[in-house]
Amino acid sequence: xxxxxxxxxxxxxxxxxxxxxxxxxxxxxxxxxxxxxxxxxxxxxxxxxxxxxxxxxxxxxxxxxxxxxxxxxxxxxxxxxxxxxxxxxxxxxxxxxxxxxxxxxxxxxxxxxxxxxxxxxxxxxxxxxxxxxxxxxxxxxxxxxxxxxxxxxxxxxxxxxxxxxxxxxxxxxxxxxxxxxxxxxxxxxxxxxxxxxxxxxxxxxxxxxxxxxxxxxxxxxxxxxxxxxxxxxxxxxxxxxxxxxxxxxxxxxxxxxxxxxxxxxxxxxxxxxxxxxxxxxxxxxxxxxxxxxxxxxxxxxxxxxxxxxxxxxxxxxxxxxxxxxxxxxxxxxxxxxxxxxxxxxxxxxxxxxxxxxxxxxxxxxxxxxxxxxxxxxxxxxxxxxxxxxxxxxxxxxxxxxxxxxxxxxxxxxxxxxxxx
Amino acid sequence: xxxxxxxxxxxxxxxxxxxxxxxxxxxxxxxxxxxxxxxxxxxxxxxxxxxxxxxxxxxxxxxxxxxxxxxxxxxxxxxxxxxxxxxxxxxxxxxxxxxxxxxxxxxxxxxxxxxxxxxxxxxxxxxxxxxxxxxxxxxxxxxxxxxxxxxxxxxxxxxxxxxxxxxxxxxxxxxxxxxxxxxxxxxxxxxxxxxxxxxxxxxxxxxxxxxxxxxxxxxxxxxxxxxxxxxxxxxxxxxxxxxxxxxxxxxxxxxxxxxxxxxxxxxxxxxxxxxxxxxxxxxxxxxxxxxxxxxxxxxxxxxxxxxxxxxxxxxxxxxxxxxxxxxxxxxxxxxxxxx
Amino acid sequence: xxxxxxxxxxxxxxxxxxxxxxxxxxxxxxxxxxxxxxxxxxxxxxxxxxxxxxxxxxxxxxxxxxxxxxxxxxxxxxxxxxxxxxxxxxxxxxxxxxxxxxxxxxxxxxxxxxxxxxxxxxxxxxxxxxxxxxxxxxxxxxxxxxxxxxxxxxxxxxxxxxxxxxxxxxxxxxxxxxxxxxxxxxxxxxxxxxxxxxxx
Ligand SMILES: Nc1ncnc2c1ncn2[C@@H]1O[C@H](COP(=O)(O)OP(=O)(O)O)[C@@H](O)[C@H]1O
Ligand SMILES: [Mg+2]
Numbered sequence: 014x015x016x017x018x019x020x021x022x023x024x025x026x027x028x029x030x031x032x033x034x035x036x037x038x039x040x041x042x043x044x045x046x047x048x049x050x051x052x053x054x055x056x057x058x059x060x061x062x063x064x065x066x067x068x069x070x071x072x073x074x075x076x077x078x079x080x081x082x083x084x085x086x087x088x089x090x091x092x093x094x095x096x097x098x099x100x101x102x103x104x105x106x107x108x109x110x111x112x113x114x115x116x117x118x119x120x121x122x123x124x125x126x127x128x129x130x131x132x133x134x135x136x137x138x139x140x141x142x143x144x145x146x147x148x149x150x151x152x153x154x155x156x157x158x159x160x161x162x163x164x165x166x167x168x169x170x171x172x173x174x175x176x177x178x179x180x181x182x183x184x185x186x187x188x189x190x191x192x193x194x195x196x197x198x199x200x201x202x203x204x205x206x207x208x209x210x211x212x213x214x215x216x217x218x219x220x221x222x223x224x225x226x227x228x229x230x231x232x233x234x235x236x237x238x239x240x241x242x243x244x245x246x247x248x249x250x251x252x253x254x255x256x257x258x259x260x261x262x263x264x265x266x267x268x269x270x271x272x273x274x275x276x277x278x279x280x281x282x283x284x285x286x287x288x289x290x291x292x293x294x295x296x297x298x299x300x301x302x303x304x305x306x307x308x309x310x311x312x313x314x315x316x317x318x319x320x321x322x323x324x325x326x327x328x329x330x331x332x333x334x335x336x337x338x339x340x341x342x343x344x345x346x347x348x349x350x351x352x353x354x355x356x357x358x359x360x361x362x363x364x365x366x367x368x369x370x371x372x373x374x375x376x377x378x379x380x381x382x383x384x385x386x387x388x389x390x391x392x393x394x395x396x397x398x399x400x401x402x403x404x405x406x407x408x409x410x411x412x413x414x415x416x417x418x419x420x421x422x423x424x425x426x427x428x429x430x431x432x433x
Numbered sequence: 434x435x436x437x438x439x440x441x442x443x444x445x446x447x448x449x450x451x452x453x454x455x456x457x458x459x460x461x462x463x464x465x466x467x468x469x470x471x472x473x474x475x476x477x478x479x480x481x482x483x484x485x486x487x488x489x490x491x492x493x494x495x496x497x498x499x500x501x502x503x504x505x506x507x508x509x510x511x512x513x514x515x516x517x518x519x520x521x522x523x524x525x526x527x528x529x530x531x532x533x534x535x536x537x538x539x540x541x542x543x544x545x546x547x548x549x550x551x552x553x554x555x556x557x558x559x560x561x562x563x564x565x566x567x568x569x570x571x572x573x574x575x576x577x578x579x580x581x582x583x584x585x586x587x588x589x590x591x592x593x594x595x596x597x598x599x600x601x602x603x604x605x606x607x608x609x610x611x612x613x614x615x616x617x618x619x620x621x622x623x624x625x626x627x628x629x630x631x632x633x634x635x636x637x638x639x640x641x642x643x644x645x646x647x648x649x650x651x652x653x654x655x656x657x658x659x660x661x662x663x664x665x666x667x668x669x670x671x672x673x674x675x676x677x678x679x680x681x682x683x684x685x686x687x688x689x690x691x692x693x694x695x696x697x698x699x700x701x702x703x704x705x706x707x708x709x710x711x712x713x714x715x716x717x718x719x720x721x722x723x724x725x726x727x728x729x730x731x732x733x734x735x736x737x738x739x740x741x742x743x744x745x746x747x748x749x750x751x752x753x754x755x756x757x758x759x760x761x762x763x764x765x766x767x768x769x770x771x772x
Numbered sequence: 773x774x775x776x777x778x779x780x781x782x783x784x785x786x787x788x789x790x791x792x793x794x795x796x797x798x799x800x801x802x803x804x805x806x807x808x809x810x811x812x813x814x815x816x817x818x819x820x821x822x823x824x825x826x827x828x829x830x831x832x833x834x835x836x837x838x839x840x841x842x843x844x845x846x847x848x849x850x851x852x853x854x855x856x857x858x859x860x861x862x863x864x865x866x867x868x869x870x871x872x873x874x875x876x877x878x879x880x881x882x883x884x885x886x887x888x889x890x891x892x893x894x895x896x897x898x899x900x901x902x903x904x905x906x907x908x909x910x911x912x913x914x915x916x917x918x919x920x921x922x923x924x925x926x927x928x929x930x931x932x933x934x935x936x937x938x939x940x941x942x943x944x945x946x947x948x949x950x951x952x953x954x955x956x957x958x959x960x961x962x963x964x965x966x967x968x969x970x971x972x
Contacts, residue, residue, distance in 0.1 A: 110684050125481070164552075164681050203474045203746075225899035245831060280509050282457070284489060315868035317930070321829065323881035323938060332882070334870060365463075369473040369622060371457075371487035380459065380489040395470065395678035395747075 029331060052411075058406025060195035062206060063153040064145035065119065065182060069099040069127055076187055080138050087132060096124040100146070101300045103187075104144060104178045120147040120206045145189065150205040150398035158190060160397065167182075196405065200371045201382065201390070205398025208391075210406055212373045216286050216381030217355060217364070223290025223377060224354050229347055232301035236343075239302075241331045242307040260299035265297040268360030276364060283367035284380040300350040301343075306418040308342025309335060341428040347420035352417040356410060358385040375411050384410045457508040458722055460488035464498025464515030467544055468608065469673055470710050471748050472515055478742070479730045480501045485723035488513075497579050500713065503528035511704060512717040512724055517544065525771040535715035535768045539728065540759045542737060543675040543749040545698035545706040546612055547685040554665040557592070563589050563686070563702060565621030567598050572639040573626040581642045581700060586712035599732070601650040601657050602668035604642055611727075614639040616705045654678055658683055670705075674747025695739075698749040706749070715768055725766070733761040775801035777942065778823060783837035785818050785827065792818045796837070802941075805968050817865075820944045824860040825853045841942070856884055861935035862946040867927035869919035871936070874911050877900065877919040881938040884924055897937055905933035906963050932963065943967065949961025 014022075033181045073079070075094045078086060106112040120126070123146050130144050147153075152169050154160040156179075166173050182188040194278055199209030243249045271292035275281045277308055281288050320330035361367065366386050374381040382390065388406045391399040435513050462472055469492040474556045482489025495502065495516045503524055504515035520528075520538070528536065548564065550557070566589045571578050586593035603610040622638035628635040641647050650657045650669060657669045662682045673693055676685055685693050697703030709730075730736060732745075736743050737759075741748050751759060761767065776799045781795040793815045802807050808816045818827070825846065828832040840845050844855055858881075869877050878898045879888070888894040898915070902908040907929045911922070919930050928948055935943050946963070949957040 110908065122481075161681060169681055170678075203470070203477055276509075282490060282509065283461070313868075315864065315866060317828065317872060318826065318864060319825065319868040319934075320880075322824065322857060322862040322864070323884075323934060324854050324882075325884055326854050329884055331882075338871065365491050365493075367489035368489050369469070369476065370489050371477055380461070395655065395675050397678070 050403045056408045058157045058407030059401040061190045063148040063156040066187040067146045069143045073139045080268045092124050092128045161179035200373045203407040213382045213384045213387040217379040217383040219286035220289040224293040227294035228297045236305035237303050240306050256299045265359040272363045284368045286377040288364050297350040297354045305343045306344025308339040312338045345425040447520050450477045459486040461495045461511040462490040462513040463501045463511045465495040465517040465709050467517040468515030475731045499524045505531045508728045528655045537713040541709045545693045547676040547693045548670045549683045549685045550668045551665040562619030570642045578629045598646045598649045599667040602647050677747040728763040732760045774801040781838040787830040796947045801910045808881045860942040861940035863948045863952050865947045873916045875915040878937045901933040905929045932933040
């Protein structure tokens with residue numbers, strides 16, 4: 014082989030490698046794109062909700078309320094009659110069946126919405142006002158184009174009569190799409206149109222907070238001790254190996270542990286963020302210790318020697334110099350550990366977080382679900398409206414994860430000190 | 434540093450405190466995934482009616498629910514467990530051992546299992562024996578037990594379509610599979626096969642083939658519906674409520690000539706139907722607020738009758754005599770014998 | 773002739789199995805600059821690290837024999853190394869300023885030893901130390917900038933200033949100029965000569 018041939022061969026090898034590299038990045042991106050597209054196309058409609066404009070008449074006699082009624086009297090009052098009256102005015106119905114079909118176009122919470130509007134403005138007594146009443150799940154899906162209308166009637170959940178009303182409503186522009194505040198505000202519900210991730214958000218927040226409070230100090234102290242103070246011998250080697258092993262233990266094992274110890278032995282309350290937080294903390298602990306030790310290791314020994322040489326004690330050299338330098342790496346490791354904990358489902362199933370919880374938890378010992386669990390629950394529900402809700406919850410979860418990961422990168426880059 | 438330590442200790446104290454003084458003002462329900470959709474709807478309505486918190490419902494499967502329910506009396510144990518079958522003697526013994534001696538049984542309604550396929554496929558009708566032959570691991574051919582030889586439906590009976598057998602099967606942990614096993618696999622099992630299986634006939638009849646013609650589909654019934662839509666040759670089975678909710682995508686085939694319907698399931702003329710239950714711990718009534726009121730709501734006409742809201746989402750209501758028994762049990766808190 | 777400050781008797785140092793110093797007997801006088809010369813790996817660093825017990829940091833390093841400072845044995849388990857190192861400062865081969873401000877680099881030592889209670893006392897120590905290290909003129913306007921932003925020669929003088937800030941009796945320097953250019957080297961050599969003069 015001549016020199017030129019050899020040179021050419023080397024160049025070709027490099028070109029080939031570049032091509033393979035590009036191709037694999039392209040494939041990886043393609044899959045991410047397909048995934049994101051799939052989730053977004055299904056989920057984005059969940060952020061909107063369909064509402065029907067209804068003229069509500071707060072009839073004094075039907076409500077049995079006077080002007081200036083107290084809050085309690087209003088809460089006690091029965092809004093059922095005026096709700097039905099108002100809804101029926103939307104379209105002329107000829108008989109009971111048609112009336113039922115008409116009322117089915119609205120959410121089961123219509124009465125509550127009408128009551129709320131009144132609580133916000135108590136002067137409405139005896140007056141008429143136009144309200145946007147949330148439409149039922151079926152109409153919502155139909156309006157968003159997720160429900161086929163060209164099927165024969167007996168295979169459809171929406172009857173021909175209901176379709177007829179719907180078309181009129183569309184023509185009159187009394188049916189609208191608004192921002193779906195219920196999705197963020199409400200707890201779980203069996204009616205997709207009023208179901209929300211409010212409870213799951215609070216549950217996840219409490220769980221992660223408890224996880225942070227427990228895992229962070231323990232992990233940091235353990236890493237500092239192991240890295241800086243512990244003698245290097247067989248015992249510490251053994252501990253080191255086991256920490257690495259623990260980080261690789263499947264999360265479901267921690268769920269089993271929590272079930273046995275936290276629920277069965279200590280008898281902490283089931284399905285609560287408290288137990289979830291402790292379980293996740295156990296799981297996250299080794300996952301924080303590892304990056305924490307790595308960033309302590311990355312602090313050059315010359316810094317330690319410099320401090321010792323001016324007469325700092327070991328403790329001072331570690332806490333005045335080494336730990337502050339290792340902090341950005343530690344924090345980003347912690348955030349990434351918490352992000353993993355946030356998306357964790359398997360251990361939560363075992364401690365009873367997979368539950369139907371409507372009330373939004375106010376303390377960490379109230380039963381609660383969490384974001385990934387909500388995804389799991391809704392993906393199993395029969396109602397069609399939950400398909401978009403599932404994807405939208407995944408979108409929320411993904412955006413939290415992305416924000417947390419960015420925060421981790423940002424902290425590391427912003428506060429990382431360079432030492433030469 | 435000191436601050437950190439004190440926060441940490443404070444935190445542990447809080448945990449200790451909550452543990453020792455934990456009490457509950459919210460009903461806790463566990464149990465069957467089949468009853469779950471009905472119980473959650475009742476719970477939500479109950480919560481909205483104002484006076485009490487919304488009960489928390491966890492879907493653990495019938496067996497898992499019984500285990501939790503029978504573990505003891507006290508705020509840490511559930512008040513109610515849902516079940517897609519009646520409580521077993523073994524479970525009664527466990528309950529009694531742990532001091533759960535008074536149990537109220539409520540029959541919620543009936544559940545039918547539909548054997549369904551995509552709307553686009555031609556209508557079909559099967560007998561239980563045919564279904565068993567299509568699914569069983571071992572069948573009898575000419576008086577001998579053999580590994581299931583059928584590859585096409587027409588291999589079982591010439592009148593059936595000349596198509597490959599493809600059935601999506603619910604996993605063994607699900608209540609649906611339990612019910613399928615007892616209502617189809619055991620009932621459809623031929624006499625010859627049963628005698629050839631001998632002692633273990635029930636278990637052997639219910640064994641499902643593993644040669645690729647029956648595919649396990651996972652707990653997720655929605656996913657089964659999706660798979661059926663994309664493959665018109667495939668069949669699957671799931672609760673009647675899924676059929677109602679997805680009637681634009683899937684349709685039921687007849688079993689023994691009967692299509693699943695409210696009435697057919699109610700009087701069990703549709704052959705794959707079963708009652709659903711829940712069990713209440715009497716010792717918790719009066720301790721955990723709202724249990725009695727919850728029972729009243731669940732068994733009210735508004736919920737359980739033919740025009741009730743549970744019927745709308747696929748629960749098949751009880752016939753009127755059975756309804757009376759259940760309603761009385763709920764109002765008078767009649768316990769069942771657990772001996 | 774000045775008095776003997778440091779006395780080493782039969783000093784042996786081992787790194788694990790390997791012996792690095794063999795029976796070193798050496799007297800070093802006060803108010804003098806003593807230089808150790810020898811080929812790389814002959815044990816210069818090892819020897820001077822014995823004088824402020826920096827070898828303690830290395831697990832496998834074992835020191836036997838005696839080292840006395842002002843007649844007091846320092847190779848003694850019960851001796852407090854923190855106060856020893858306050859008296860015996862050290863400058864390393866590679867400049868190793870803390871990744872903190874220039875001011876904090878100097879004030880750290882006095883702070884932990886309780887010298888300079890008030891801000892003005894600290895300011896004075898910082899200024900004096902930097903002046904003695906011949907760095908004051910170059911950095912007096914940017915005391916709150918990071919010490920790691922200085923040039924190699926400046927960094928090494930900063931480290932010298934850091935070492936003298938606690939007013940040590942002995943300063944150990946381990947090839948302090950090996951990483952520096954000739955001009956920076958000249959400056960530091962001049963500085964070393966200045967430092968042997970008694971302080972006021
Ligand atoms: N940390 C250490 N571990 C093992 N051997 C060491 C260590 N430090 C120095 N040595 C060995 O001790 C001997 C003396 O090293 P050193 O004192 O650094 O020499 P010098 O400073 O004169 O170049 C060398 O042979 C070196 O290999
Ligand atoms: Mg050296």
